Amino acid sequence: MTSTQNSGRFLEDFRQGELIRHATPRTLTSGDQALYTALYGSRFAVQSSAEFARGLGYADMPVDDLLVFHIVFGKTVPDISLNAIANLGYAECRWLKPVYVGDTLATTSEVIGIKENSNRQSGVVHVRSQGRNQRGEVVLEYVRWVMVRKRHADSQITPAPVRALLTEVAPGDLGGAVPPLNISAYDDALAGSARRFGAYEIGMKIDHVDGMTVEEAEHQLATRLYQNTAKVHFNQFAQGEDRFGRRLIYGGHVISLARALSFNGLANAFHVAAINGGRHVSPLFAGGTVFAWSEVLDKCAVPGRRDIGALRLRTVATRDLPCTAWPMPGDAATQAQVLLDLDWWVILPI
Amino acid sequence: MTSTQNSGRFLEDFRQGELIRHATPRTLTSGDQALYTALYGSRFAVQSSAEFARGLGYADMPVDDLLVFHIVFGKTVPDISLNAIANLGYAECRWLKPVYVGDTLATTSEVIGIKENSNRQSGVVHVRSQGRNQRGEVVLEYVRWVMVRKRHADSQITPAPVRALLTEVAPGDLGGAVPPLNISAYDDALAGSARRFGAYEIGMKIDHVDGMTVEEAEHQLATRLYQNTAKVHFNQFAQGEDRFGRRLIYGGHVISLARALSFNGLANAFHVAAINGGRHVSPLFAGGTVFAWSEVLDKCAVPGRRDIGALRLRTVATRDLPCTAWPMPGDAATQAQVLLDLDWWVILPI
């Protein structure tokens, strides 16, 4: 008889090519949106105003892109990363359809790579996860890889190499979640900035200025809202005996904070279209104040679209370190204060 | 002139047979559901996905059973327990109709027992409370008894004994809140477990494994959401001078935490049908981490139903004490760490 409880998968439990259907489909509601606003203070007009969104051509105000990400991601945790030692990276992450209040999302993951570590205690699993709505349309897709414990050090693991991952989502693959926009209805004053796509140049660096301090109650509310069950975020009794002595804050919480902070400097970047790659450089704990800055790595037209353009950004988030001096993950002096190093595509009106 | 403020009832103010209509009817919204998810991280598919619920035969995803309980209960506090010394117990608690977003609930209580304590300073009042929706249908009914202060020690109290309460809600009285289900549509993978009714045996003990640390902001948000006005949960200035020196966490918050934790081991127990009895063994304060375990006390068919079966569970919740060793309320060593001892019926698909 299998155990009643879910104790998560170990490295031995993954099979190359296996398709995992994750539990707990989730209907998104205006309550989720309101909580998302309360947790991060996001101010992009498209996601804040049904009038603004409909005027542009959306069916309604779309659910925040990262809220979609967190919901889709959360479902994978009990099957993929309950025994994870670390969440190592993301690639080929794309938003493919808009998500609206009332849509129900469910997630599947395909195992696309398995590799044992040389210490034989653990290994790395790659999965491609897809979030689908109630019509079966893929709304979000991404690859992530995690370091997972082995159940027994002496188990034999058949390596299954992952094919090379793209270092960049191609411009032609961006914008599926943005319907054709009546861009003449885009109101810069209501959006908060007159700086559209044309106002940004490659190499520009933008300090997002503001700082946001995170409380235990906040990240717990967020992470439970996403039905993410990773134990390290919630159980102070156990974490108190861990090397940090603290609850770790879900890395996605930092991404959402950085995104909300980026409004100051990128008010018209109303949509996250893709994540090329990302890394949680160091953990965040409650009481820390998050800052962020972005650099424009690239800008490009979106093939077939005259309404929108794409900026490739590198966004760095820090803890207790304002970003006036553009702190980098490699800096020895600030290493422990860099939380996040993210390479992503955002969409702006032309 | 009566006082403008509500100072609550004392023992003298209750009349046997009196029907109290409580204030503040409450329309439940998707915002309440989202907050409930954020507060407890509940993952039962029926309450999480409108698609899943409708596929089974619900009109929509039903509002979480315990959210209904807390809303119905909260209304009784200003009239019943504002001067309560302790909330002593529950019995004959049944969920009778599903509650959906948009329904408006109001509560009435009938006084069914009054007894003075031998110290003449206080007494015990029994009430039967009923929550009704906007169509006047009773959606939830329960008996609770509270110890209430007397206004004057020398007042004469006419005793009005309560009839014997049932120690168990009969199986035939379960399941009114579950419409006839198209059980072939029940998807175990989406629900999170292949263990349905038949997989549980009397005497099984299930450690729910996970722990959840509670913050002051969290229980205050919850208890205000329920419009529960008990002063001990909110006023640190006053509580600081009390014997505990702390705000007490609403006992219902612990019930909801235990229920959400029980997903790990009871993922298909999608509905709480009844509470046979329950006791808050010791209080919880912010900073504590809640764990829980359950024992299957009984299992039975639900008369007239071929879609669902009922498990009678004893669920024990603890503070800062993992439940691998099944801590019991009577254990001397762990007594102060046992928070809750609950006897309830849950429903699973057959």
Place this chain on the structure above:
Amino acid sequence: MTSTQNSGRFLEDFRQGELIRHATPRTLTSGDQALYTALYGSRFAVQSSAEFARGLGYADMPVDDLLVFHIVFGKTVPDISLNAIANLGYAECRWLKPVYVGDTLATTSEVIGIKENSNRQSGVVHVRSQGRNQRGEVVLEYVRWVMVRKRHADSQITPAPVRALLTEVAPGDLGGAVPPLNISAYDDALAGSARRFGAYEIGMKIDHVDGMTVEEAEHQLATRLYQNTAKVHFNQFAQGEDRFGRRLIYGGHVISLARALSFNGLANAFHVAAINGGRHVSPLFAGGTVFAWSEVLDKCAVPGRRDIGALRLRTVATRDLPCTAWPMPGDAATQAQVLLDLDWWVILPI
């Protein structure tokens, strides 16, 4: 090239008569209402029950008046008060139309007064702000004045005096946000009190009794929900080096707490119709417990209405100081514990 980031306006940047269209229109949802209830525990039946509200003649349960205020106000912060030294006062604040879930609010402000301070480092700007719904109807209007820094001490500022502000909103200007009510449907038991308009007399003082302790997570969630970007509420890293060493709690949070507490004594005062004037006497920090009391300054019929009457209240909120002794802002002994001194009109059924 103007800066990408918003660094806010300094005194030099305001022009008398200028109309500023603020960013981030906002669609109000049932999620916002649920969060508002969770943050303050408000219990007025009209805003809590769609059935109660519709029975009286509302189209639905209206969004809480102060939630409307905070949303309209929040939009003005990036343009008006990002460099504010202090929020000095409010006047001529009126609620003009009911706001329902699904309405989208946007705010404009007209600059109606500019005055340099004698120290030449700063000055005072008066603005009249208007919140409009998606039909262009003004739902809320108010004047506020703020002390704003100058960019350069030696800049020349052309003074533009504000016309004298009304010390009281006239009774004939009250009640626009209350549709004609079928007052025979008003159910005192469900509302929580039999004390209607006629039961209050000028000079009555009401201690609202209860106290509410505020946590960092709570005021941050609230202030982000309002998309209010004032840095002092969120950034402990910066505030730690400020004179208080702490995050300041948004003054509007105190107003909402006082309003929710006022239910105990004013349960039938279901609508805030106007603010005649108000002052944040001292700041609140997390951990403080808020109390409040009110005095009836005036009572009057609402011209043209036989369903409702208006009470003019002075409401004082305090920190860690119960209001049994009616603490006043001028009291030397309690000065630092008085948070708020508000003069407003509330509406009750006749």
